Amino acid sequence: xxxxxxxxxxxxxxxxxxxxxxxxxxxxxxxxxxxxxxxxxxxxxxxxxxxxxxxxxxxxxxxxxxxxxxxxxxxxxxxxxxxxxxxxxxxxxxxxxxxxxxxxxxxxxxxxxxxxxxxxxxxxxxxxxxxxxxxxxxxxxxxxxxxxxxxxxxxxxxxxxxxxxxxxxxxxxxxxxxxxxxxxxxxxxxxxxxxxxxxxxxxxxxxxxxxxxxxxxxxxxxxxxxxxxxxxxxxxxxxxxxxxxxx
Amino acid sequence: xxxxxxxxxxxxxxxxxxxxxxxxxxxxxxxxxxxxxxxxxxxxxxxxxxxxxxxxxxxxxxxxxxxxxxxxxxxxxxxxxxxxxxxxxxxxxxxxxxxxxxxxxxxxxxxxxxxxxxxxxxxxxxxxxxxxxxxxxxxxxxxxxxxxxxxxxxxxxxxxxxxxxxxxxxxxxxxxxxxxxxxxxxxxxxxxxxxxxxxxxxxxxxxxxxxxxxxxxxxxxxxxxxxxxxxxxxxxxxxxxxxxxxxxxxxxxxxxxxxxxxxxxxxxxxxxxxxxxxxxxxxxxxxxxxxxxxxxxxxxxxxxxxxxxxxxxxxxxxxxxxxxxxxxxx
Numbered sequence: 025x026x027x028x029x030x031x032x033x034x035x036x037x038x039x040x041x042x043x044x045x046x047x048x049x050x051x052x053x054x055x056x057x058x059x060x061x062x063x064x065x066x067x068x069x070x071x072x073x074x075x076x077x078x079x080x081x082x083x084x085x086x087x088x089x090x091x092x093x094x095x096x097x098x099x100x101x102x103x104x105x106x107x108x109x110x111x112x113x114x115x116x117x118x119x120x121x122x123x124x125x126x127x128x129x130x131x132x133x134x135x136x137x138x139x140x141x142x143x144x145x146x147x148x149x150x151x152x153x154x155x156x157x158x159x160x161x162x163x164x165x166x167x168x169x170x171x172x173x174x175x176x177x178x179x180x181x182x183x184x185x186x187x188x189x190x191x192x193x194x195x196x197x198x199x200x201x202x203x204x205x206x207x208x209x210x211x212x213x214x215x216x217x218x219x220x221x222x223x224x225x226x227x228x229x230x231x232x233x234x235x236x237x238x239x240x241x242x243x244x245x246x247x248x249x250x251x252x253x254x255x256x257x258x259x260x261x262x263x264x265x266x267x268x269x270x271x
Numbered sequence: 272x273x274x275x276x277x278x279x280x281x282x283x284x285x286x287x288x289x290x291x292x293x294x295x296x297x298x299x300x301x302x303x304x305x306x307x308x309x310x311x312x313x314x315x316x317x318x319x320x321x322x323x324x325x326x327x328x329x330x331x332x333x334x335x336x337x338x339x340x341x342x343x344x345x346x347x348x349x350x351x352x353x354x355x356x357x358x359x360x361x362x363x364x365x366x367x368x369x370x371x372x373x374x375x376x377x378x379x380x381x382x383x384x385x386x387x388x389x390x391x392x393x394x395x396x397x398x399x400x401x402x403x404x405x406x407x408x409x410x411x412x413x414x415x416x417x418x419x420x421x422x423x424x425x426x427x428x429x430x431x432x433x434x435x436x437x438x439x440x441x442x443x444x445x446x447x448x449x450x451x452x453x454x455x456x457x458x459x460x461x462x463x464x465x466x467x468x469x470x471x472x473x474x475x476x477x478x479x480x481x482x483x484x485x486x487x488x489x490x491x492x493x494x495x496x497x498x499x500x501x502x503x504x505x506x507x508x509x510x511x512x513x514x515x516x517x518x519x520x521x522x523x524x525x526x527x528x529x530x531x532x533x534x535x536x537x538x539x540x541x542x543x544x545x546x547x548x549x550x551x552x553x554x555x556x557x558x559x560x561x562x563x564x565x566x567x568x569x570x571x572x573x574x575x576x577x578x579x580x581x582x583x584x585x586x587x588x589x590x591x592x593x594x595x596x597x598x599x600x601x
Contacts, residue, residue, distance in 0.1 A: 074474060100476035112471035114463050116531065121460055128457040129476040135458035135485065144457075187475065 025088055027052045027222040028191045033072050033082035042068045044246045046082070050191060050222035055213060057233040057254075058226045060243035061267055066226045067109065069243070070193045073224070074106050075099045087190050100129060105189030105221075109196045111176040113168045120164035122179070123151060126186030147186060154182045157215050159208045174205040181212045191222045198229045210236055234258065242267060286444040293440040298433050305548060306432045310504055312544035313439040317497030319524045319540045320446055320533070321490030326522075327530045328459055329486045330466030334518055335376070335392040338399030339369040339491040341513030343498025348416040348508055349409055358420045362499030366492055373491020377484040396515050403510035415509025422503050435504055442500075443537070446493075450533035453489075462486055523561060526568055529577025538576055 026049040033046040043065040050056045058066050071077040073084055075096030083092045084099075091099050100106070113122050131144040138144075155161060158178040162171070171179065177197060184192050197209045206229075213236065217223055227233050233240060234254045242250040242257060244266040250257055257263055298306060318336045325331045347365035350356040356364070380391040403410050410416065422429045422438075429435050453459045461482045464472035472479050502508045520543060528539025547557060572579050 076470065076473065096473040097476050097478050100474055106474040108470070108474075112468045112474070114460075114467040114471070116467060117460075117463055121463065124457075125460050125464055125471075125475045125477075128460060131457075132476070133457060135456065135461070135482075138456040139453065139458060141452075183475075 025052075026050060026085075027087050028073070028224065029083075029085040029088075030069075030073060031083040031085070033069065033079050033084065035068065035072055035077055035080050041246050043072060043243075046241075046243070046248050048241050048248070048251060050224060052190070052220045052222050053217050054238045055217050055223040055225055055236055057237035057240040058224055058243065059228070059230075059233055059240060059267065063245075064243040065246040066243055067195055068246075070106070070195055070224065070226065074104055074193055100187070101132060103188070103190035105184035105187050105192040107177075107180045107184050107192070107194050107197065109199060111173075111180040113176065113180070115169060117168060118165050119162045119168055119171070119179070122168050123147075123183055123186060126183035129187040150186065151182070154185060154212065154215070157208065157211050158182060159204075174201045177201060178205065178209055178212060181209060181216075185212070185216050185221070189221060191224065192216060193224045195226045196228065197225070198227055198232055206232065282448070286448070290437060290440040290444055294437040298436045303432055306436065308544055308548055309541075310432055310435050310439055311501070312541050313443050314497050314500045314504060315521065315524070315544065316443055316537055316540045317446065317500070318494045318521050319536050320450055321493040322521055322525045323450060323530070323533055323536045324453065324462070324486050324493075325490045326525065327532070327536070328454065328462040328466065329483060331381075331483060331486065332389050332522075333392045333487060333490060334389060334515075334522075335395035335399070336490060336494045336521055337513050337515070337518040338395050339373055339494035340498040340501070341399055341403050341510075342372060343369045343495030344502040344508050344513075345403060345410050345416070345498075347499035348419050348502040351420050351503075352416055352418055358422050358503050362496065362503065365499040365502075366495040369495020369498065370488055370492035373494075374484065374488040377487030377491075381480060381483045381487060393515070396518055400510070400514050403513050410510055413510065415507060415511075416502075417507035419502050419506050419508070421506070429504075432504075439500070439504075447533050447537060454533075458482070458485065520561070523565060523568075525575075527564065527575050529575030529580075531574065532577030535575050535577025535580075 028050040030049075031047050033043060034041070035043050046069055048056065058069060060066055068077065072079045072082075075091070075094060075098070079092065083090055085091065086099065086102050086104060089102065091102060091104075094102070114125070127144060127147045128138075130147070133142060133144055158181075160175050160178070162179070168176070177200065181194065181197060184194075194213065197213070198206050201209060210232065213223055213225065225233070225237065237254055239252060240250075240254055240257045241248055242260070242263045249266060250260045250263045252260070297309065301309060318340050321336050321339075322333070325333045343362075343365040346368050347361040350361040350364055351358055376395060380388055380395075383391055404412065406412075424438070429438060461472065461477045464475060464477055465479050465482050469479055472482075524540040524543045525536050526539070527543060528537065529535025546560070547554070550557065550560060553560060568575065574581070
């Protein structure tokens with residue numbers, strides 16, 4: 025059973041067809057790459073899956089449950105994790121508050137119970153394990169802005185993992201990271217996949233995509249022009265012409 | 272003993288000391304009129320606390336807390352004087368009515384964003400002011416309502432302004448605990464997410480609209496409770512208080528103390544309420560003073576007194592860390 029299935033997904037902005045009839049599946053533990061030139065519709069596809077955009081046409085299934093009509097926060101509650109090109113954090117809050125937002129979603133305790141002092145699950149062990157993989161430590165009460173960009177990018181992946189999602193949509197995790205930070209971000213994604221989380225990964229670094237992904241979908245002008253294993257994609261003539269180039 | 276338990280006990284101890292200080296030092300050294308101002312400040316803090324939940328945590332500039340304060344005050348006064356309902360149930364009913372009105376208005380107005388929401392709430396204030404001034408059967412019109420009963424608790428009657436100080440002090444300390452508690456719950460974090468980044472909030476499973484509406488209703492409940500206390504404390508109320516001008520002062524109280532700090536908001540409330548007492552020599556120029564205060568605040572200390580305190584603490588900590596590092600280096 026796939027953890028994410030996208031059928032015939034389409035959206036147009038005015039006269040521009042941003043995404044056209046996209047169809048793919050992601051299995052539990054699988055990392056699926058979504059690649060293509062700038063403006064190909066990759067982030068738009070993630071926004072459609074996560075419900076930030078409303079699709080003109082098509083269906084999204086999360087572990088066989090259709091979620092097309094649900095709003096984005098309802099999809100998140102059903103296990104759709106998300107990270108962004110630029111990390112989205114509570115800029116005026118601490119590291120602790122930002123991570124607890126992830127554990128709040130995993131707990132789904134409700135405001136009243138939380139206000140009455142009910143304790144949520146203790147995620148400290150899990151956070152420590154993930155921070156060790158990410159290879160940095162945090163002081164809980166530090167402002168989130170005190171972390172470097174690379175740390176924030178990895179912390180956003182950690183926060184998404186703390187929500188215990190079925191699927192994670194990860195948008196350009198390598199942007200702005202140095203090689204060491206990039207390696208740790210990849211370790212985090214592999215760890216997530218080893219726990220059975222399906223991952224849809226947008227990335228421009230082709231060596232990373234080819235090494236990490238089990239399957240790859242290639243978008244161009246909103247259309248999916250190829251779908252297959254890294255080997256199949258790297259030898260696909262359409263993909264070479266549209267995106268990879270002959271060098 | 273765990274560190275967290277120690278910290279909680281320490282906070283309770285501080286709160287107890289503050290209440291004892293209010294009861295035995297402030298109360299005995301202030302004139303009766305000054306005690307009235309002090310009590311009014313403590314009561315107004317319920318309204319400012321609501322503003323803190325909305326603006327400080329949720330980033331929503333709601334301008335109609337004064338209407339909820341008015342509804343709580345007038346309903347409590349009406350029920351007590353015209354329907355002979357005892358004081359405490361009257362306060363409770365006024366509070367519930369304000370909360371329900373806030374819930375209804377929140378459902379309606381929070382469909383709007385940013386400035387449209389702010390203007391919507393300003394509209395509510397004008398409607399409220401008009402009703403309070405002209406709906407004579409309910410509010411007494413320009414004469415207001417007088418003869419509101421005195422509060423009795425466990426056989427003790429709060430008959431003077433000075434007798435109210437320990438009660439209001441305790442209630443305000445409990446309110447401060449509640450505000451800090453809210454900040455550290457999933458509701459508080461949800462509100463902060465709504466304030467800082469709605470996209471992040473959605474992706475973390477937060478129902479942004481519902482969270483905003485709950486915050487608006489909480490602010491209404493707090494203001495309504497403050498209104499009931501105000502009516503019973505003063506024994507008489509009139510519509511002249513519940514205007515847009517008073518609402519702007521609530522915002523100044525919050526901004527002066529620190530929009531993101533409950534204790535800062537409390538200090539701001541006390542300071543602004545005592546300003547007419549402190550600046551008696553400039554009585555005619557109080558509005559000029561308020562206006563200048565807003566401009567100076569926005570330019571030099573947008574996070575209020577609490578922001579200044581945080582900035583100073585950070586500078587001292589950094590300087591001390593540098594000194595220690597220099598010593599180690601030497």
